[in-house]
Amino acid sequence: MNSWGKVMKVLVMGHSAGQIGGVSNFLRMMQEKAGARHQIDLFTVGPRDTESGALARSLRLLSDYFAFIGFAKKDYDLIHVNPSLDKRSFVRTLVFLLICIMFRKKSVVFFRGWDWDAFRFFFVKSNPVGKIARWILSNSAGFIVLAPSFKTELSRFFPTHRIDVLTTMFDxxxxxxxxxxxxxxxxxxxxxxxxxxxxxxxxxxxxxxxxxxxxxxxxxxxxxxxxxxxxxxxxxxxxxxxxxxxxxxxxxxxxxxxxxxxxxxxxxxxxxxxxxxxxxxxxxxxxxxxxxxxxxxxxxxxxxxxxxxxxxxxxxxxxxxxxxxxxxxxxxxxxxxxxxxxxxxxxFESNAVTSRVINIYEEIVFAG
CATH class of the missing domain: 3.40.50.2000 (Glycogen Phosphorylase B;)
Structure with a gap:
């Protein structure tokens, strides 16, 4: 149990457990460390080992969207999205966030990658895609970034109290x-x-x-x-x-x-x-x-x-x-x-970072 005396259900979006890389490791440790306090479920997005070619990728993405709608209908208290801020993939993430809005689900956006050219495209320059992106993001309950400089720039567009700085972690x-x-x-x-x-x-x-x-x-x-x-x-x-x-x-x-x-x-x-x-x-x-x-x-x-x-x-x-x-x-x-x-x-050690992430979840779900 936790200081709120409640258990919450969180859906975390990420690559499959078999995928290598920092995000997969982070999600694995989150489930291991936080499982005693809350229910942390994984929704798999992104490339699969078996897919090949543009058609397979497009069909898989459509399948991910429809599957996510099914999860959005369930009783999750919070949906944790892990985008990389780049021009190629971020638009796909915005669709998942739009689904969260449609089903009135609270979301927290954890920017795992950060490309400054993409930041300027989506946030600084005046273009229709950027305006839509900022509106969708304005409906998120919170943001997590990996560096103070990212928070400084993001706070130009969203309230500072909704932006937390964390790190990735090691076991x-x-x-x-x-x-x-x-x-x-x-x-x-x-x-x-x-x-x-x-x-x-x-x-x-x-x-x-x-x-x-x-x-x-x-x-x-x-x-x-x-x-x-x-x-x-x-x-x-x-x-x-x-x-x-x-x-x-x-x-x-x-x-x-x-x-x-x-x-x-x-x-x-x-x-x-x-x-x-x-x-x-x-x-x-x-x-x-x-x-x-x-x-x-x-x-x-x-x-x-x-x-x-x-x-x-x-x-x-x-x-x-x-x-x-x-x-x-x-x-x-x-x-x-x-x-x-x-x-x-x-x-950066996993116990310390996991505790901070869970505290952010609890503040959004129980205090927000």
């Missing part, structure tokens, strides 16, 4: 217990979905330059996705120059623990419209020192020189400079690792 039981491990050479980890905008090629190129300075350096490429074969072939094409690059596939639970335990530096040269990447939270929680580009919420997570290193561009030269700074200062890097780990456990 503490799969975190190594040690802090920064000072090896003679950097042991780097790239952990992400393998799509172009995540920067896998940039990470491999950076490894090549770093290995010229640190011949025993290693780079573990953890993850999976449509670009995996291309990236593996690219590394092979570099020959001996990429001898320390190792592709290990998608990691979870114990295999993720092993990947985090064996690394001391986290590379994330992303250009993706990130919210607050789960992998970054996990790396910080494990005490790895992140070397990342400014994309979405990473700007708010990283304090350059104090809590990781922020790249001005995802270039091999920039990453080499950051890695050299880390490796040349073992005392400072050890202290940074401790600070990263403490900050992450206080702010």
């Amino acid at each position: 503490g039981k799969y975190m190594p217990v040690s802090n920064f491990k000072f090896y003679d050479s950097p042991r780097m980890l790239f952990m992400s979905r393998f799509i172009d905008s995540k920067g896998g090629i940039a990470a491999i190129d950076a490894y090549v330059e770093i290995a010229k300075v640190y011949p025993d350096a290693t780079l573990v490429m953890a993850g999976d996705g449509p670009k995996r074969v291309d990236w593996e072939n690219y590394a092979v094409s570099l020959g001996q120059a990429a001898h320390g690059v190792n592709f290990v596939g998608y990691v979870k639970a114990e295999t993720k623990l092993a990947a985090l335990s064996d690394a001391n530096i986290f590379l994330m040269p992303t250009s993706h419209p990130e919210g607050m990447p789960n992998a970054l939270m996990e790396a910080m929680g494990a005490g790895l020192i992140p070397v990342v580009t400014e994309a979405g919420g990473t700007f708010d997570a990283i304090k350059h020189g104090e809590l990781g290193y922020m790249l001005s561009e995802p270039s091999a030269k920039e990453m080499l400079h950051a890695v050299t700074s880390i490796m040349s200062n073992p005392t400072g890097s050890t202290e940074m690792s401790k600070a990263l780990r403490l900050h992450a456990w206080e702010n």
